[in-house]
Amino acid sequence: MFKIIKKEALNPTVTKMVIEAPLIAKKAEPGQFIIIRAKEDSERIPLTVADYDRENGTVTIIFQIVGAGTMELNTLNEGECVHDFVGPLGRASEIEGLKKVAVVGGGVGCAIAYPVAKKLHELGCEVHTITGFRNKDLVILEDEFKAVSDKQVMMTDDGSYGEKGLVTNALEKLINDGNQYDEVIAIGPLVMMKFVCKVTEKYNIKTTVSMNPIMIDGTGMCGGCRLTVGGETKFACVDGPDFDGHLVDFDEAMHRGTMYKEFEQHAREESCNLLNMEVK
Amino acid sequence: MAVQRNMNPKKTPMPVQDPNVRNHNFSEVALGYTYEMAVEEAKRCLHCPKKPCQSACPVAIDIPAFIEKVANEDMEGAYEILSASSALPAVCGRVCPQENQCEGKCVRGIKGEPVGIGRLERFVADYHREHSKEAPKMPVSNGHKVAVIGAGPSGLTAAGDLAKMGYKVTVYEALHLAGGVLVYGIPEFRLPKKIVQEEIDGLKAIGVDIETNMVIGKILTIDELFEMGNEAVYIASGAGLPRFMNIPGESLKGVYSANEYLTRVNLMKAYREDSKTPIKKSKNVAVVGGGNVAMDAARSAKRLGAENVYIVYRRSMEELPARKEEVEHAEEEGIIFKLLNNPVEILGDEDGMVKGMKCIEMELGEPDESGRRRPVAKEGSEFVLDVDTVIMSIGTSPNPLIRSTTPGLDTNRHGCIITNGDDGLTTREGVYAGGDAVTGAATVILAMGAGKHAAKAIDEYIKNKNK
Ligand SMILES: Cc1cc2nc3c(=O)[nH]c(=O)nc-3n(C[C@H](O)[C@H](O)[C@H](O)COP(=O)(O)OP(=O)(O)OC[C@H]3O[C@@H](n4cnc5c(N)ncnc54)[C@H](O)[C@@H]3O)c2cc1C
Ligand code: FES
Numbered sequence: 001m002f003k004i005i006k007k008e009a010l011n012p013t014v015t016k017m018v019i020e021a022p023l024i025a026k027k028a029e030p031g032q033f034i035i036i037r038a039k040e041d042s043e044r045i046p047l048t049v050a051d052y053d054r055e056n057g058t059v060t061i062i063f064q065i066v067g068a069g070t071m072e073l074n075t076l077n078e079g080e081c082v083h084d085f086v087g088p089l090g091r092a093s094e095i096e097g098l099k100k101v102a103v104v105g106g107g108v109g110c111a112i113a114y115p116v117a118k119k120l121h122e123l124g125c126e127v128h129t130i131t132g133f134r135n136k137d138l139v140i141l142e143d144e145f146k147a148v149s150d151k152q153v154m155m156t157d158d159g160s161y162g163e164k165g166l167v168t169n170a171l172e173k174l175i176n177d178g179n180q181y182d183e184v185i186a187i188g189p190l191v192m193m194k195f196v197c198k199v200t201e202k203y204n205i206k207t208t209v210s211m212n213p214i215m216i217d218g219t220g221m222c223g224g225c226r227l228t229v230g231g232e233t234k235f236a237c238v239d240g241p242d243f244d245g246h247l248v249d250f251d252e253a254m255h256r257g258t259m260y261k262e263f264e265q266h267a268r269e270e271s272c273n274l275l276n277m278e279v280k
Numbered sequence: 281m282a283v284q285r286n287m288n289p290k291k292t293p294m295p296v297q298d299p300n301v302r303n304h305n306f307s308e309v310a311l312g313y314t315y316e317m318a319v320e321e322a323k324r325c326l327h328c329p330k331k332p333c334q335s336a337c338p339v340a341i342d343i344p345a346f347i348e349k350v351a352n353e354d355m356e357g358a359y360e361i362l363s364a365s366s367a368l369p370a371v372c373g374r375v376c377p378q379e380n381q382c383e384g385k386c387v388r389g390i391k392g393e394p395v396g397i398g399r400l401e402r403f404v405a406d407y408h409r410e411h412s413k414e415a416p417k418m419p420v421s422n423g424h425k426v427a428v429i430g431a432g433p434s435g436l437t438a439a440g441d442l443a444k445m446g447y448k449v450t451v452y453e454a455l456h457l458a459g460g461v462l463v464y465g466i467p468e469f470r471l472p473k474k475i476v477q478e479e480i481d482g483l484k485a486i487g488v489d490i491e492t493n494m495v496i497g498k499i500l501t502i503d504e505l506f507e508m509g510n511e512a513v514y515i516a517s518g519a520g521l522p523r524f525m526n527i528p529g530e531s532l533k534g535v536y537s538a539n540e541y542l543t544r545v546n547l548m549k550a551y552r553e554d555s556k557t558p559i560k561k562s563k564n565v566a567v568v569g570g571g572n573v574a575m576d577a578a579r580s581a582k583r584l585g586a587e588n589v590y591i592v593y594r595r596s597m598e599e600l601p602a603r604k605e606e607v608e609h610a611e612e613e614g615i616i617f618k619l620l621n622n623p624v625e626i627l628g629d630e631d632g633m634v635k636g637m638k639c640i641e642m643e644l645g646e647p648d649e650s651g652r653r654r655p656v657a658k659e660g661s662e663f664v665l666d667v668d669t670v671i672m673s674i675g676t677s678p679n680p681l682i683r684s685t686t687p688g689l690d691t692n693r694h695g696c697i698i699t700n701g702d703d704g705l706t707t708r709e710g711v712y713a714g715g716d717a718v719t720g721a722a723t724v725i726l727a728m729g730a731g732k733h734a735a736k737a738i739d740e741y742i743k744n745k746n747k
Contacts, residue, residue, distance in 0.1 A: 023499050039457060043548070044456070044554045068556060084456040086493040216548070216557075219454050219495055220679040221464075221520035228531055233524055234312035238680060252531050253634030259533045260558040 001081035005150045006060055010140040013065050014108055015074050017051070022057030024087045030115040031093030031210065032244050034059065037084035038076055043069040046215045048112040048241070049088060059087075062111030088230020089218045090241045093208070095119060098182045101125040102174060104167050104196055105145075107133060112210055113187040114141050114148075121148035128179065129153070130170045133193070136161035158210070168195045175203050183208060186245060190257065194250035201246055209245035211236045213256060228252055283351045286323035289392025294399055299612040303582050306468045306551050309609055310374075313396075318403040322350035324388060324395045327625045332385035333397060336658040338729045341365040343382055343397055347673065362401060367437040367728055370409060370475050371462060372583055373402025375572075376725050377603045400510070409478060416485045422446030424742050427510040429496045429682065432460020433724045434715025435516035436480065437731030438738075439488045445739050448487070450510075452494040454681075457547065460518055461716075464547040467576050468701045469583070470606075473546075497681035502689070502711060512738045515697060516731060519716035521679045524672055525568070529626030534560060534634035536730065537672035538569070538577040545580050562669035566637050568623055569673030570595070573721075575606040577671045578615045589615050590665060594622040594642050612725070619666070620644070626670055636664045677718050686711075696720050703737030704730060711718045712738055 006018040033048045051060035063070050076082060093116050095101075097147065101120055105113030110131050120127045130147050132155040139154070139161055146152050153170045154162025163170065171184070184207045186196040193209040200207040213236050216222045219237040227234050230247035234240065295311040296302070302309050309654040313321065325347040342361055349358035362369045374486040376486035378384070378398040386394030389645045426442050427434045431453035457463050462476045484490065496502065496517070505513050522537035524530050541559070544550040548557035565581040567574050582589045591610070593600060596619050600607060611617070620642045627636040640662035644653035678695045690698045697706055697713040704712040714730025716722055 029498060041549075041554075041556065072556075084493050086454070086495060086496055088457070088494065216540060216543055217455060219520070219681060221522070222543050223522040223524070223537035224540045226524075226531065233526070233530070235521075242653065243578075249531075252632070256533060258632075259560075 001083065001195075002085040003081050004076055005164045007076075007078045010062065011138050013066065013122045013138070013153060014062060014111075014140055016111075017277055018058045018060050019082065019085060020057060021059045021085050021087075021139055024085070025052045025057045025059050028052040028059060028088040029092030030095070032088035032090050032219070033212075033241060034061065034085055034087030034089065035215070036061070036073065036082055036086075038069070038073040039083050042072055042083065044216055044218070045069045045073065046082075046089075046212065046237075047211070048210070049115065050111045050120075051115055059085075062108065062233050064108040079221070086218065090237055091239075093119075093185070093210075093242050095123065095125070095185075098123075098125050100128075100179070100181050102128045102130065102171060102179070102184045103179045103187040104130045104171060104184060104188070104192075105132070106192040107138065108140070108168055109188030109192070109210075110141050110145070113185065114144055116146045116185055116187070117145065126150050128174060128181075130155065132156070132170075132188070133161070134158070134165035166194045166195070167192060168199050171196060172199050175199075175205070181205055185209075190250055190254050193245060193248075197245040197248070207245035208242050209248060210241045211243055211248065211253065211255060212241060214259060283323055285326070286320055288324065289388075291324075291393045291396040291399070292317050292321040294396070296477060296609075299609075300468065303579070303613040306583055308472050309469050312406055313399055313403045317363045317406075318350055318400060319353060321396050321400060322347045325351070326387055328387050332387065333382040333395075336381045336385040337365075338381065339365045339732065341382075341401075347395065347397070347400060350404060355404055355407045356412065357403045359412075362404055362589060366725075367440050367732070368433060368479055368724070369401050370405035371433065371471060371479065371690055372725050372728070373398050373400075373405055374471050375603075377723060379604045381725070384489070402460060409475075416482060418485075418487055419444050419446050419462045421448060421479060424448070424746075425450070425508075425510045426512050426514065426738060426742075427452065427503075427505040427508075428514045428516060429719070430454075430460060430516040430518055430715070431458035431480075431492075432516060432518050432715060432727060433462060433491055434518075434717075434727035434731040435460070435514065437728045438514045438516065438714070438735045439731075440483050440486070441735035442738065443483065443488045445735070447739075447742075448489075450489040450491060452496050452500070453490060453492045454495040454517075455547065456492050458490050458492060464543045465573065465576070467542065467546055467580050468551075469579070470576065491677070491703075494682060497685040498500075501665045502682070502686045502708075504712065511742050512712065514704070514731070514734050515682060515711065515713035515717055516715045516727070517678065517682055517705070517717045518707050519676045519696070519719075519721045521677050521695075523675045523677065525623065525674060527604035527625055528540060529628055530672070532626055532628040532631050532634045534562070534668055535626060535670045535672065538567070538573045538671050539676065541671050542573070542580065545584070551580070551584060554747065559584065560669055562586045564590075564667040565669040565671065566590045566592050566618075566623070566665055566667045567671045567673055568592045569675075570600040570602060571673065571675075572602045572606055574671075574673035575602045575610050575615075577673055579610055579613060581669070581671065582613055584667070590618045590667070591615055592618045592621050592623060592637075592639060592665070594620065595618055595652065596644060599652050615656065620655065622655065623670075624662065627664065634668050636669055637667050637670055638662055638664050676721050678720070694720055702733050705737060708743065
């Protein structure tokens with residue numbers, strides 16, 4: 001059992017939890033993930049490590065309430081425990097030696113992009129961050145990003161905060177302004193990563209993306225997380241989650257991501273009903 | 281005491297659930313012998329002085345001796361003999377390929393059916409579990425610590441043996457539940473999870489610590505396990521990494537590895553209405569492969585409501601590697617065997633969903649290295665099987681988590697850990713390995729046997745070191 005030390009709503013649909021897990025906190029690196037089960041009969045949900053505190057022995061996760069599983073997780077409160085917490089899984093991001101990097105985060109993907117930006121900053125790299133959200137209400141981690149960025153660009157789809165437009169517009173502008181990046185790191189929805197890769201391909205800039213397919217075990221046992229990268233089958237949980245974005249078959253990944261859409265919708269409605277009943 | 285021999289050429293039949301009932305539920309298929317049936321069957325043993333059955337048992341159970349006890353209605357005596365050699369008799373009685381082992385060598389099998397050794401083993405273990413009230417004795421500690429990686433049959437066996445010798449054993453398991461393939465792979469209808477749980481509780485009762493959610497190689501390395509005071513490490517991490525065929529269409533929605541399908545069903549209980557883990561509701565399913573894993577996947581799909589379930593296998597019935605009983609049960613339950621067929625492509629619709637599988641007919645040619653006749657494609661014989669789900673069950677290999685984080689641990693080109701023969705010593709001092717992690721996907725009994733040998737070798741190693 002793993003205790004929830006702190007819980008905070010970052011926006012109406014995104015929650016941050018700080019969880020006591022000293023052994024994982026000691027080993028976790030940016031880019032890695034954990035698998036969490038809220039209760040004894042819950043689904044196994046993979047979530048990227050958003051932060052860690054080696055001294056206090058805690059791991060921070062940030063999740064969007066999208067399905068029944070994350071909704072259930074969100075019913076747990078400070079002081080309560082999650083049933084299972086496994087990690088750190090996957091490979092750490094390879095960021096040593098980079099001099100100038102653009103980190104692009106979209107939506108809740110910013111939670112994954114942040115520790116990478118932070119680590120780059122600590123390593124003395126020049127970090128430009130571009131964060132994109134649908135609107136002002138959904139903005140998360142703004143101050144955190146500012147603290148680790150040499151340049152920070154905030155984008156919203158509707159222009160309600162920062163600049164209006166997509167992260168790809170901002171990235172292309174920075175590149176055209178003469179910024180020469182060693183690498184672009186893009187983390188967010190599949191479509192966003194796909195289009196960031198289209199931009200960087202044009203300018204021939206190495207691009208790393210973080211993939212989050214459907215997973216069960218996270219140890220290479222089920223193959224459910226497989227992706228096609230450069231024509232080869234890769235398991236995101238052991239070979240990734242970071243991959244060379246120019247080699248990833250995004251269209252296939254997008255298709256695979258919708259495998260359980262109907263089940264999810266149904267389960268979500270059911271848990272909403274249950275929650276409503278509990279509230280009454 | 282002399283017993284009246286039973287000269288019936290046939291085995292006492294095993295009571296089973298009716299095929300057309302059981303293919304809609306997940307309760308155990310074979311119901312087990314009654315007391316009277318067990319005694320009857322035990323009387324069929326001729327007590328051959330050479331005991332060919334015993335020499336064909338990977339853990340050398342004294343089979344005629346335990347059967348004699350059953351014939352004399354001394355069930356506890358029978359259990360003692362079984363448990364002297366086997367750590368998991370209730371499991372092995374259910375899942376061992378007896379026809380290739382003990383029963384394959386039984387003299388009664390020459391002119392009729394062999395003695396139902398597996399059925400008797402199961403009966404004795406179940407009888408003991410249901411009747412024995414004796415609390416397990418806590419062994420006296422010898423003050424030494426050993427770590428075991430993986431809580432499958434191999435790791436659990438080694439842990440049990442070492443604990444009985446007085447070692448403080450901690451088993452580290454990656455999943456949230458101990459049991460390995462016994463809980464995530466083999467379905468409830470063949471091996472009730474309650475039985476596995478009771479075996480595990482038995483180990484805990486003698487002081488074995490089982491730490492779940494611990495992926496060794498990630499949270500702790502083998503070097504760190506030594507730093508924590510363990511004097512030896514036993515690696516029993518299995519062979520879980522599924523293989524795919526590398527044919528077009530394998531990434532379509534509706535294509536599963538057997539491991540994923542079975543894990544969803546067994547570990548995550550997707551067969552229950554209230555499960556929070558989804559699984560596809562399929563109508564027509566093709567399972568590619570012919571081993572126990574393929575049979576389990578096919579029979580699970582049928583139970584989940586599929587109308588037509590096909591086993592697509594590139595050789596013939598004779599080469600089918602699954603246990604004979606499982607093949608028979610699968611046939612009775614209405615699984616359709618498409619033998620001498622090989623998939624060449626999986627076809628999808630515009631949504632990326634499986635809509636069919638293109639296969640080619642095969643015929644058997646010259647024998648290959650394995651001695652089996654090599655299947656060759658019949659040109660121009662392609663056809664499309666109308667399916668919406670494809671389950672790939674063509675084998676697994678060990679995952680890379682441990683080998684990639686343990687310097688000095690040698691593996692072969694399949695990723696299997698290299699050991700020096702029987703005692704399981706790897707290329708690292710104090711590190712032993714066994715089970716599927718060494719052999720590649722094999723059997724429960726071999727994995728268990730490896731655990732026993734390693735426990736003995738680890739005991740000798742630690743004793744010598746501390747002399
Ligand atoms: C569906 C199916 C049906 C089968 N049917 C039969 C049958 O009828 N008869 C038969 O004899 N055999 C059968 N087998 C084969 C048999 O189950 C295996 O040979 C046996 O379980 C191997 O035991 P093991 O202990 O070596 O490995 P496993 O049972 O695979 O256990 C390994 C354990 O190690 C854990 N692990 C892996 N990596 C790590 C890590 N890095 N850190 C910590 N833990 C880790 C895994 O999660 C797992 O729990 C079947 C297998 C399957 C998949
Ligand atoms: S999550 Fe199962 S193999 Fe990656």
